[in-house]
Amino acid sequence: xxxxxxxxxxxxxxxxxxxxxxxxxxxxxxxxxxxxxxxxxxxxxxxxxxxxxxxxxxxxxxxxxxxxxxxxxxxxxxxxxxxxxxxxxxxxxxxxxxxxxxxxxxxxxxxxxxxxxxxxxxxxxxxxxxxxxxxxxxxxxxxxxxxxxxxxxxxxxxxxxxxxxxxxxxxxxxxxxxxxxxxxxxxxxxxxxxxxxxxxxxx
Amino acid sequence: xxxxxxxxxxxxxxxxxxxxxxxxxxxxxxxxxxxxxxxxxxxxxxxxxxxxxxxxxxxxxxxxxxxxxxxxxxxxxxxxxxxxxxxxxxxxxxxxxxxxxxxxxxxxxxxxxxxxxxxxxxxxxxxxxxxxxxxxxxxxxxxxxxxxxxxxxxxxxxxxxxxxxxxxxxxxxxxxxxxxxxxxxxxxxxxxxxxxxxxxxxxxxxxxxxxxxxxxxxxxxxxxxxxxxxxxxxxxxxxxxxxxxxxxxxxxxxxxxxxxxxx
Numbered sequence: 001x002x003x004x005x006x007x008x009x010x011x012x013x014x015x016x017x018x019x020x021x022x023x024x025x026x027x028x029x030x031x032x033x034x035x036x037x038x039x040x041x042x043x044x045x046x047x048x049x050x051x052x053x054x055x056x057x058x059x060x061x062x063x064x065x066x067x068x069x070x071x072x073x074x075x076x077x078x079x080x081x082x083x084x085x086x087x088x089x090x091x092x093x094x095x096x097x098x099x100x101x102x103x104x105x106x107x108x109x110x111x112x113x114x115x116x117x118x119x120x121x122x123x124x125x126x127x128x129x130x131x132x133x134x135x136x137x138x139x140x141x142x143x144x145x146x147x148x149x150x151x152x153x154x155x156x157x158x159x160x161x162x163x164x165x166x167x168x169x170x171x172x173x174x175x176x177x178x179x180x181x182x183x184x185x186x187x188x189x190x191x192x193x194x195x196x197x198x199x200x201x202x203x
Numbered sequence: 204x205x206x207x208x209x210x211x212x213x214x215x216x217x218x219x220x221x222x223x224x225x226x227x228x229x230x231x232x233x234x235x236x237x238x239x240x241x242x243x244x245x246x247x248x249x250x251x252x253x254x255x256x257x258x259x260x261x262x263x264x265x266x267x268x269x270x271x272x273x274x275x276x277x278x279x280x281x282x283x284x285x286x287x288x289x290x291x292x293x294x295x296x297x298x299x300x301x302x303x304x305x306x307x308x309x310x311x312x313x314x315x316x317x318x319x320x321x322x323x324x325x326x327x328x329x330x331x332x333x334x335x336x337x338x339x340x341x342x343x344x345x346x347x348x349x350x351x352x353x354x355x356x357x358x359x360x361x362x363x364x365x366x367x368x369x370x371x372x373x374x375x376x377x378x379x380x381x382x383x384x385x386x387x388x389x390x391x392x393x394x395x396x397x398x399x400x401x402x403x404x405x406x407x408x409x410x411x412x413x414x415x416x417x418x419x420x421x422x423x424x425x426x427x428x429x430x431x432x433x434x435x436x437x438x439x440x441x442x443x444x445x446x447x448x449x450x451x452x453x454x455x456x457x458x459x460x461x462x463x464x465x466x
Contacts, residue, residue, distance in 0.1 A: 061217070065213060065217075066213075069209055069210075069213065070206070071209070071210050071213060074210055074213070074214060077214065078213075078214060078217060081214070081217055081218055081221060082217065082221065084221075085221030085222075085224070085225060088225050089224065089225060089228055092225070092228045092229055092232050093228065093232055095232070095234055096232035096233075096234055097232075099234075
């Protein structure tokens with residue numbers, strides 16, 4: 001795979017295939033942790049980290065263990081097992097060697113364990129690989145990284161939107177979660193505008 | 204049948220491998236836990252108020268166990284906590300003088316009045332931003348009870364438009380001191396004899412107009428004090444608690460009755 005193609009995959013994962021705003025994965029942390037900018041950054045950092053790491057682990061397991069044994073249907077189960085174990089491992093290692101980062105990521109690491117965005121990324125890169133044989137291990141990792149950065153972009157943008165909402169004069173009946181969901185849908189709509197932009201950009 | 208067996212086997216193997224790796228990692232990468240600090244933290248009240256000057260109870264516990272902090276900084280826990288922690292550290296317990304917060308204002312609804320009607324957010328911090336509150340006295344208690352709301356021990360109540368601290372309930376955590384936009388709440392040792400319950404720095408004649416319970420800077424207290432503990436700064440009487448001997452003459456002489464015995 002050429003560098004251009006990889007850049008294309010990376011940008012597409014951020015803009016056109018944004019996992020939160022276009023595929024609607026990980027809505028729970030998107031709404032839950034986007035109240036403040038610093039927590040949004042912390043959460044996205046941890047998500048990106050775990051996405052890349054779990055793709056790095058699940059891709060070989062799927063390709064070299066599950067596929068040869070015709071066990072593709074165990075994908076979900078095995079992946080959750082691996083992701084959960086991996087996050088725990090990362091937590092233990094971080095605690096030992098990078099306590100500052102451990103304290104910064106804090107509660108977000110265990111939260112990510114069962115995050116559907118992470119599971120979604122690991123499974124969707126496999127679908128892409130099935131459609132296009134060229135979409136190999138490296139491309140999957142790049143896609144996972146892009147997905148994480150896309151998560152970050154969505155979170156940071158939405159944190160900004162929500163900070164504006166704090167000061168806005170909102171009708172009583174829409175206060176709280178309703179207006180948050182409405183604004184989330186508007187942000188998602190705006191992301192539709194990126195459709196096709198990446199292909200044109202690189203062609 | 205073999206299909207199922209293989210599937211079961213593979214998942215079991217992956218599960219066991221993950222389990223083994225994790226348990227191995229938890230042994231290899233084990234972080235030594237400061238047992239003393241954990242013990243101490245359990246004994247601390249867990250208010251995480253920061254009155255000790257450390258980042259919450261865990262920070263104080265860690266500093267205590269390393270010997271970097273003194274005993275008795277926890278005003279919420281008081282003597283009982285000192286006595287229970289001292290044996291763990293192997294040191295003598297120190298005597299803790301209990302502290303309490305008090306409001307340096309006596310301007311209730313009868314003594315002073317409002318200059319404007321306020322219909323905004325019912326919070327002192329919000330009212331303060333609007334020309335320094337709606338009271339005639341810009342130094343005194345605003346009376347929306349930001350302090351009462353933040354108090355975890357239910358020690359502050361708003362009585363007749365003035366925040367009043369119940370010193371029996373107060374644990375001197377200092378949360379109210381931080382939240383008060385007027386900065387008129389202070390924490391002092393319960394052994395303090397007399398305090399000035401006013402914060403007004405306006406000139407005496409003006410103060411007299413706006414509040415019946417305001418310090419007018421008449422200097423009677425300063426003159427009567429034999430220990431040189433009272434000074435008038437910015438038209439406001441201040442007591443130096445280190446010098447004060449508790450003769451209470453200032454309390455008797457104060458024409459505005461705002462120097463009051465503590466407690």
